[in-house]
Amino acid sequence: MISVEQVIDRAGEEGVMPLLTLDEFFDGNGEEECLAPNQWGYGRPALAVLAGRLRALERHDNVFWVRVQLHPETLESEELVGEAVALCTTADEEVCAGWIEGFEASGVIPELVEEYRDVPEVPPGAAVWSVVWD
Numbered sequence: 675m676i677s678v679e680q681v682i683d684r685a686g687e688e689g690v691m692p693l694l695t696l697d698e699f700f701d702g703n704g705e706e707e708c709l710a711p712n713q714w715g716y717g718r719p720a721l722a723v724l725a726g727r728l729r730a731l732e733r734h735d736n737v738f739w740v741r742v743q744l745h746p747e748t749l750e751s752e753e754l755v756g757e758a759v760a761l762c763t764t765a766d767e768e769v770c771a772g773w774i775e776g777f778e779a780s781g782v783i784p785e786l787v788e789e790y791r792d793v794p795e796v797p798p799g800a801a802v803w804s805v806v807w808d
Contacts, residue, residue: 675701675703676699689749693790695741696741709724709742713779731761734765738763739760739794740762741787760805761804762800767784770803780806782804786802
């Protein structure tokens, strides 16, 4: 798991949040409220289950990458605070929504990674969908 200090270093003086790999965010992270805290205890699966399902999605033929979108609050806290999960895929909104059934997410929204750094290449024909929780 990446440390908050490493996130701050990557964010730079501008404070532009980096997209994190699943390993950077989930490996060794046992803080259940670090992602979708308002849904934890109200139907959102355990962090380990979310990590497993996201890793399985990352292996789909039509998924190029999966990253965690940090909340800017991470820069001021002592913990990682995830805001959303970005999926780069050729799948459409309906398919992506099906993938996240049971996450207790609000849905998927296109193109929410423009203001992040460390965004991997988006191949031709692919789009980035963000899994969001309100």
